[in-house]
Amino acid sequence: MADTSDHLDGNCLAGPLSEILALEPTTAWWRCPQCARSGPLAGLHVYGPEPGLTARCPGCAYIALRLVRQGEHVWLTVGGGTGAFRFRVTP
Amino acid sequence: MTSFSPGFRGRARPLADRLPPGQYPTEAFPVLSTGPTPHVPTAAWDLTVTTEHGETRRWTWDGMMELPQQDTVQDLHCVTRWSRFDTRWRGVPLDVFLEDLETAAEHVVVESHGGYTTNLPLADLLGGRAWIAHTYDGHPLAPEHGGPARLLVPHLYLWKSAKWVRALRLTTTNEPGFWESVGYHDYGDPWREQRTWGD
Ligand SMILES: [Zn+2]
Numbered sequence: 647m648a649d650t651s652d653h654l655d656g657n658c659l660a661g662p663l664s665e666i667l668a669l670e671p672t673t674a675w676w677r678c679p680q681c682a683r684s685g686p687l688a689g690l691h692v693y694g695p696e697p698g699l700t701a702r703c704p705g706c707a708y709i710a711l712r713l714v715r716q717g718e719h720v721w722l723t724v725g726g727g728t729g730a731f732r733f734r735v736t737p
Numbered sequence: 738m739t740s741f742s743p744g745f746r747g748r749a750r751p752l753a754d755r756l757p758p759g760q761y762p763t764e765a766f767p768v769l770s771t772g773p774t775p776h777v778p779t780a781a782w783d784l785t786v787t788t789e790h791g792e793t794r795r796w797t798w799d800g801m802m803e804l805p806q807q808d809t810v811q812d813l814h815c816v817t818r819w820s821r822f823d824t825r826w827r828g829v830p831l832d833v834f835l836e837d838l839e840t841a842a843e844h845v846v847v848e849s850h851g852g853y854t855t856n857l858p859l860a861d862l863l864g865g866r867a868w869i870a871h872t873y874d875g876h877p878l879a880p881e882h883g884g885p886a887r888l889l890v891p892h893l894y895l896w897k898s899a900k901w902v903r904a905l906r907l908t909t910t911n912e913p914g915f916w917e918s919v920g921y922h923d924y925g926d927p928w929r930e931q932r933t934w935g936d
Binding site: 652653693694696697698700702707709712713714716717719721722723726728729730732 | 769770771772773816817851852896913916918919920921933
């Protein structure tokens with residue numbers, strides 16, 4: 647692994663996102679604000695998992711979300727900007 | 738002109754003394770990515786330094802290569818807990834780029850191709866402790882390791898050593914970067930295990 651062309655698909659977000667979302671996350675629809683492409687979260691290109699997960703548009707690499715798991719906390723940003731939500735999860 | 742940085746002093750120390758808490762040594766050079774690898778031709782590469790007043794300095798690739806070069810041997814410490822000893826780099830000390838800058842800024846935001854950013858104190862880029870590195874182990878730095886040129890700040894966790902560096906922006910306030918804004922430490926000293934926000 648570790649080659650930079652390597653990425654996972656959005657299905658790998660199912661576990662970490664389901665810790666903070668009540669609904670099954672991978673079928674959620676997302677529309678890219680940069681290239682207007684749309685599709686399910688499962689189709690995103692995901693880089694990581696360390697030091698965190700970065701999910702990008704498969705068309706233009708715009709950031710859809712970032713997620714970092716640290717102990718009992720999950721940090722989440724939605725979109726390419728900064729300003730993360732920190733959730734406490736029960737291990 | 739080439740000089741050798743005092744970083745190689747560290748090699749006389751026993752390896753156990755060179756391993757920060759919570760780290761393990763590796764011979765590998767793992768690649769951690771946050772997106773597709775940028776491929777930046779040196780002909781298109783440049784580096785800008787911008788102060789809080791908007792004063793900008795710019796170097797092309799050729800301009801950078803005409804600056805005083807330095808060889809340095811450094812231990813790298815990644816927040817994902819691997820450490821790699823005695824890595825050999827060649828580059829230009831940041832002191833050269835920041836010399837005589839008219840600034841009251843105490844912070845720097847480092848910006849990279851591909852959108853990555855990281856923040857660190859300006860003081861940590863000075864004093865022969867940081868480089869713009871373009872050569873690794875005698876070869877041009879490969880794109881997956883940040884080539885054609887990356888920041889090298891080996892006394893902080895490796896996420897501060899931004900790959901594919903293109904700009905340094907001096908700021909009067911501390912602006913969290915890519916990882917710092919999602920829970921990683923603003924400073925990132927491996928010897929104090931400053932991994933996450935609360936450390
Ligand atoms: Zn897009």
